[in-house]
Amino acid sequence: MSLFSEYLKEIESRKDSGLNPKPIDSANLLREIIAIIENDEGPERDLALKFFIFNTLPGTTSAAEEKARFLKQVILEEKTVAEVSTDYAFEILSHMKGGPSICVLLDLILAGRSAIAQKAADVLKTQVFLYDADLARLKTAFEQGNPLAKEVLESYSRAEFYTRLPNIDKEIKVVTFIGTEGDLSTDLLSPGPQAHSRADRELHGKCMISEEAQLEIQRLQALHPDKQVMLVAEKGTMGVGSSRMSGVNNVAL
Template identity: 65%
Template sequence: MNLYESYLEEIEERKAMGLHPKPIDDEALTTEIISQIKDTKNEYRKDSLKYFIYNVLPGTTGAAGVKAQFLKEIILEKITLDEISSEFALELLAHMKGGPSVEVLLDLALDAEDSIAQKAGEVLKTQVFLYGADTERLKKAFSKGNKVAKDILESYSKGEFFTELADVEREIKVVTYIAAEGDISTDLLSPGGEAHSRADRELHGKCMISAEAQSEIQKIQKNHPDKRIMIIAEKGTMGVGSSRMSGVNNVALWTGKPGSPYVPFVNIAPIVAGT
């Protein structure tokens, strides 16, 4: 049994638990998925495309590195796919927001032909997770007279990665949900006893507050589709360790909104309140 077939088995196991396919962070599995995409007659090709586009974790995972390199090949037209155009590949890189994707975008912006370099440069203007090595590449290219590097640096100096973001809504309608009565801790949102599942965001989300609370939140969302849920606590104690971050992740998962259609279970903009 290959890695992909093992992944399909895991998908069925998760389905029985009410979970979606686990986001992919494994380099070898992603490589196998890409091979199936390249093989136009592969029986798993259609689903492989779906998992590649929508279910590979970004960041510094091995899977992200393989995905970014494959997208680079598409943009440079070394590989042609009907389902992923050069423009769409750039969009996918933009949503990966750091790590291997920035390295690839810099490769394209600084070394590719002008039309590709310009487009990659426009994407880079929206990226904020650059390491010292990345900015050093821009500095060197700028010192050699690279116009795209100059354009990117000027954009950064103006803060366009922030000023060009979509405006926040002038009015956000909310409906409140009381997390619990009395003093609560972030451990209520992400229990230490469930720390083993924190890397699996959807699974870990099942432990926030209680199953009853989650059901109540979903009911409120159904009854008030035009409103956002604001979770309220009378007072709270900041937990220790990773319960703080994973607790916020869980609140966002249940009450926030998707940060990207191509990054699974990473939500943004939860609304919270305290008295």
């Protein structure tokens, strides 16, 4: 059985628990998905394309590396995907938030193809998750007189990655939910005994506080569709490490 077939089987089993398809972090699985996309007449092609665009984990996963590499090939017209234009490929890269996507953007900026390089620079100006090695490449290019490297660095100096973000609403309506009486700890939001599921954000989200609390939050959302639910407590104990991150993730979900 192929990895993609196993993934589809897993999706069906997750439906029984009310879970969406698990985000893809495996390079091997994504390579199979890309192969299906390149087969224009494959019966599962539309589904594969959807998973490639919308359900591949961003950041530094091996799947993200495969995704960024393929998007680079599309941009350079080495590969053709009817549904993914050059501009759309850049848009997808812009949502990948660092790691391999930054390497690809820098490659395109420094490759010397003016129209593509400018588009890559415009996207890079919006990115904030750069490693020292990425900044070193920009610095070297700037010192060698690359005008786009200078343009990107000047944009960073003006914090345009922040100042050009959409304005937040002038008014944000909230309805409060009391998380618990007394101390609200991150272990309540992300219980230690359920740590094994933290890598699966949606599954782990089901253990936040209690099933009753989650149903009450959903009831508040239904009663107040124009408001955001604010979790409140008398005091809070902030945990460390994964419990803190997973607790915040669960609140966001």
